[in-house]
Amino acid sequence: MRSEQEVNRAVEQYADTVRRICLVHLKNHADTEDIFQTVFVKYLLHNAPFASPEHERAWIIRVTINACRDLLRNVFRRRTVPLTEAVEQPAPPEKYRAVLQAVQELPGAYRDVVYLHYYEGYSAPEIAGILGKNVNTVYTQLTRARGLLRQALGGEDDA
């Protein structure tokens, strides 16, 4: 088990990354909070060393995406929260709302590849490694996602 100091360092370092992945997948603030706790508790209990900071970052991303999928996949999830907690994610700044909304409205599998490619800067083979997908599938999803975003945001394409 990792030390709490180590986990606190990871929270500082990767909280924004986890938050962005949650924004891509989740609408509920309470779910985001759950994912935060799940990811960093898993980090606490993950004993295997990371080969590099990049390895650690990729691990956090993969665990966060899987945690979001597990949360959404649980069809038996009958989450009841007080009305005061049933709030949506805090709204992003007006300037970026359209872009983020366009990404959020992509099919689930496309959102991850768009985020990982356009924001995190991973190549298709790297994304395939993180998501456990075929590289060609990633290429296909990227192409289709790009088309959908072009439609939503107005035509430019710099991929």
Next chain:
Amino acid sequence: MREKIREAFDSVHAEPELKAAARQAVARRAARRHRPIRRLGIALAAAACAVVLAGGWLYATPTVQISIDINPSLELGINRFDRVISVEGWNDDGTALAQTVDVTHLSYTDAVETILASEPVETLLAENGVVEIGVIGTDTDRCARMLENVRACTREQQNAHCYQADPDQLAQAHECGLSYGKYRAYLELAALDPAITPEAVQDMTMREIRERIAALSERTLPEAADDSAAAAAEPTESGLQQKTPGHHGAGHHGDD
């Protein structure tokens, strides 16, 4: 599009309360991980202490006394595991002998054999001394078994007498400054000679006491002497039941 997406996601940051909730969850989980180990450790340590204390108490508590009287008078405290846990001399010779023979933690049979083979005892026995060995305890069956084993240890001795007794008079014997065996002989002698004192008996050899009892018994009423001897002895005694004048020097073995 890449730049727009980058800028949009750059504007998203984790709220401080999300980080705080994650840290709290981690702290709770870390504490839960440690607690059972600590509790288990404490429980195991407590159990180990209890076992050690209980074992120590069981080991250190004498349940049977073996009184060995020749002239040296010794009492061995035997625990429930048949081990000698105390050796106490009840006269000067007994104290000296207790200091020279190391029988603590030996089995009681080894202890009896060691004492009988010690130089002062061997010398006395070679000079036709009388040794009386009593097994004194409340558990009659166990004492009977121990008595048989003690008798087996004294099989080579001509003048050894073994007996079993209840511990009722043990405290009285100790109050008089006598081992149980010598106190028992003192009671027999006192029945014939009321002037005799425990102090006088303390440093007499068992042969001297027995010879005196025999002499007084012959001079007074032999039947009465037998009765008094029987009265002085515990009901469970076995070794002295057939005691008669001349028995001690006549080469009878203790398992008579």
